Amino acid sequence: MPILYLRKLTGKRRSPHANRHLAGYLCFVAGAINAGGFLAVQQYTSHMSGVVSAMADNLALGSFALALDGVGALLSFLGGAACSAVLVNWGRRERLHSEYALPLALEAGLLLCFGLIGGNLGQHQWLFVPATVMLLCFIMGLQNAMITKLSNAEIRTTHLTGMVTDIGIELGKLCYWNAAAPARTPSRTQARPLPRVLANRRKLRLLVVLVTLFFAGGVAGALGFKHLGFSATLPLAALLLALIAVPLTDDLRSRWRTGSLPRLAARMRQRVQAGALRRRR
Template structure:
């Protein structure tokens, strides 16, 4: 990945183009993580709607394990979002180039951890599944909070309900002659396509490679976030 491109995607001063490109890339990662993760733990972890319903079902039906897993997933997702807010605040106070890179580097580490958990603990399903779900939900919380802050809540990458809704609104505007926003249609269509392609790639990679399928995703995020982080290290050494 060219260094200037990574710097542009994660620059402190945001542009609509930079937000779109970063959103498409992260939507691909989220789609791959969600689909591949499902093959590992039989749960989708990129969105919390189903987890809230699972918690309600577990409580009403007296399924303590399902309730605990769902509540743990919700807490982990929220903790990931809070962690992104803390890292961005930390970077901004220090006027760092890597203000948006730190959450991506942590996300890369979490995906690597998920791969290692799978390699070490896959045989211990009672221990592995809750731990893996927590790691994946924390990872998705990190990413969703990051793109929310970067785009001022205009872009989401870990779920597509809002994307499909907004696409429908724009198409409805065009059909009734009100005129659709072409740039927004391109953004939304790209997010939906990236998530879908990521899902196909993630499912295929997990089927072929197993838990090692997380390594390319972790490497992509590490390369993307590593450039601004190295820039900040260079600044510190130069002082």
């Protein structure tokens, strides 16, 4: 990928074109995580409406342990969204080029760790399933909040209910027959003629592409988990790291030139040395 393209894709200067492209990548990743996660723990983790409905069902049936698992999943999604907002706002206060890349960096790190150690945790099923559900819900909340904040709440990437609804609305407007109004005698009290009903074809194309990419990601994630196991998350982490590499590198270079990184490294060394001295005493 060209450097300029990647800088625009996840940098702080946004454009509708960059937002659409980034949403496509993230829809693919979300679909892969959601489908692969289902094969791992038999539960989808990207949409909270199903989680809340399952909580209500389990509570009514007396399955309190499963209801508590749902509470954990809901709080994890909520925590991921809150964490994303904190990272974006902190990056904005620090005037970082990577203010929107920071949540994706955390998401990539979590996927990387999950892919590397997930197979070893499978032996502890009592801990593995709830922890995996909470981790994947946290990741979904993290990603969805980032793209929501980036696009001013115009785009979502982790669930399709809103997108499919918008597709239906645009299709309804596309099929609407704008018949000519019958001729009437004009009068001062007569209302102005209503505007023609027209579909937003660009929005319709974008939504169809995003839903298709989510589906393609789901197929890729399911096949990847089937053949590779937990290592299937490693390519997803690599893709996210590739998307955010340029703005993160820009920040590291600018901080190094201004001396921020050397001062931070010196402070960290001083703290480590002070801690070592205290332990010796």
